Amino acid sequence: MKAHNASRRRFLGQASCSAVSSIPLLNTLLNLRLASSIANAAPPVAGEYRAIVCLFLSGGNDSFNLLSPYSGPSSTHANSRTEYVNSRGNLALPLTGLREIHPTNTPGRTFAVHPSMPNLAARFEAGDAAFVANVGTLIEPVFNRGEVIAASKRLPLGLYSHSDQIEQWQTSVPQSRTGIGWAGRMMDLIKDINPGQAVSMNISVDGSNVFQSGVTGAEYAVNAGYNDGSGGGATPLTGYNAGYDVNSTFTNAASTAVDSMLAQQYSHLLQDTFQKKRRVAQDAYAMYAAATAPSLPPAATFTNGNPLSRQLRQVAKAIMGRGQLQAVRQTFFVQLGGWDHHSETLASQLSMLAGVDQAIGEFWRALVELQIQDQVVLFTASDFGRTLTSNDRGSDHAWGGNHFVLGGSVGGRKIYGQYPSLALNPDSGTEINPLDTGRGRLIPTTSCDEYFAELALWLGVPPSSLHLVLPNAGNFFTPGATGPLGFLA
Template sequence: MSNFNTSRREFLRISSLLSSAGALGVAAPFAINLATVASAAAQNNSGDYKALVCLFLYGANDHANTVLATDSESWNQYLNVRTTNEAGSIALPAVGATGGVLAITPNTAQAGRSFALHPNMPELRNLFNAGRAAILANVGPLVVPTTLTQYKAASVPLPPKLFSHNDQQSLWQAYAPEGAAYGWGGRMGDLLASNNSNPIFTAISASGNAVFLSGRSVKQYQVGSSGAVAIAGLSGSLYGSTMAGSTLRNIITSDSTNYFQKEHAATTSRAIAAQSMLAPAMAAAGPTGIPNPTQYTNPNTGALANNALAVQLQTVARIIAGRNALGAKRQVFFVSLGGFDTHDSQRTQQADLLARVSHAIAYFDTTMANVMGSDLRQQVTLFTASDFGRTFTSNGDGTDHGWGSHHFIVGGAVKGKDIYGSFPVTGLKHTLDVGSGSLLPQFSVDQYGATLGTWFGLSPTQINDVFPNITNFGNRNLGFI
């Protein structure tokens, strides 16, 4: 016990959590051994904790107005294609112009190229310049490395149901079209959940159900903006009776010979036990715990507004703050923001959406720098994903469905201030243009995920298990973390 460094306060906190769970009278699989949890918490204090946070941009973010090439040749092509009628033009102002794109200078030069971010992402530009954010250029679902000639001839296996929202969301999250059962976040959880004393807190969504977090054994745990969601009516007075709550608890958790009732009771028991543990383990929201996000400025109105994405990330931070009490050493989280299907009014809609993304990510980075006195930026990595990219051509005042897209990776472990991969040629009719400027990806989602998974602690064998197509690609670690 010489390495048992858990403080008396932490020990008592864990004891109270277990007492709460035990008082529920739940089934044996959800009971937790005190010594095991306390030992796990002691190990957590050594700093062996890592978390991945997936930020999914539902609807398909327009990558070409998010990360831009601004050298003369690229910018001229950009203006030529993306400038339409004055009212509906989706072209953004140049670097230095009022409301212009924000220049960035990657550490690794790409001959003759210069780059910028969307005008409403100043916080993310600051993170990039500080070396805590990187960009992965042109990533998307692939089965094998694919050339434009092979794509047009369909001479190699191609991802199914390209350009379909629901199917491509599922392909990004779970390597199969809509209806997939297991996501790569959940599969990572399956393989690393043994590091956690209670596996139920391995895969957690602050944004509803997501196939990304579904594992074969690990089940995703969903939380709301205020944290763990309790089953109503189990405590206090119910219908004027102080006894009705316990009666209801017995009804919904009692074992049964009926398989459906038995599974329902087990699931309910697990939910009750988990809520009773997570609620007191989470840090408070506000000055005494995890700071509340500031409001962001809506770039279209100039008005201050609450940012629901930042609130989701606050919930994630509050759970991370309780990692020791929960005995968690590896956790995968999911947050999201919708509205990116910008067939119309793209310039206005995307401006507000990307302002929220930038504000929320910066809030999360600042929060991770001081999680109840601990700097966890080195141990927590956030990455973005989306259905697909969009066409480079405009349909008038928006864009249509595409394929490859650019994405951000943020955290202290990230090899930041760089763009990974060759930034695509700006314009049309080039070697990656599958039509209307939609990009044929140069990197697969498998490579993206495998790089994150390696940092997270997966072995090469486990990487092969989680990412079924990774053996088709020579480069399985893209080096951004």
């Protein structure tokens, strides 16, 4: 009988291990726990703080007009500006008004920032901003359109699909669909660097998102506020006031009832867990509201009528309140939609990029006023790039695109990665550009993993644990032996 029980226990143990290993979520949990000893980065020095801000341009920004050739040759043409005009047709920006920039790492070539972005161009020339060229979702390197046509390389799921590519930019796992983001996985690994955990390390000013969702927690969502400058911050429990309101008997009674309810202990596990969650939420609201209550310095002004400015104002207030939040490491998520310009691309970008430029200019000035510009990095992301060719009135979904990073720690005035040839392949005949899969849909020359790895390592993820945050990173570089791109020290 004892032998039978022992065999049964061994069988159940083996079956349990097999079941756990077959469930991705539980397997991820186990991996995180097993990795905890190597995941903990060296404790930051006293007073050190670092934060990254993801600016997601939802819809797929036409980024080869954000950053376009200005002078000098490309790899396929003696005059890169002429090549750009030939490929873009009626989507080409006129030379007049372009903001020429002079990267220090592209000898013989200059580039142009969109006319609506004087602040970005100025910050680039001052060395506080950089571009990362032709970034996109990749599982492994893809070098030419022949590999795409033959499917000889693993390709991301749902290329050119908004929903799939938004998810993949936020998870950096293009081979499968998951609700866990790379900032969420990063939080799972390094959140204990923050001494206080009442408010999540990941803060969103645009609702819930995949990017900041982890296994052990999720984003703390706050509001950007209204056009008149009112509101913003954490959302309170309706009808609750932690203090005594002499003018409201109802509020006092309701608040007393809530306090009494939150103080209760429950023997039922589900009830008790739910109650603890409510207490944690109330504590987080109180901490965040207090930390962001003070006004920003007078010179740190943001435009109420600009929705992105309002979001970045809330980020600036949370950064200013980092001491009360006991935050040493943070991520922030802000978002601006409406970039799916299948028509009226030039007119739409003219106004929308102006709004982005105004907001990031105001955010940079706020960081300088707070004397923390060297400890914060803002970076852009988007669903995908867009076709170089015109559909007559706009551009369509594509693959690789250009992005910018802004911060005092950025190795600025450079274009990182490979700015691609903008030549188009003919419908038949000799191939000119191996990266063009058709209509100027360019294969990325920089993977999202290389782009994101710079930010993750800078924030404190050890190279030995980077594969837990970015599972495909090792397909593009060797963490710990070689750096990804080099735009952050």
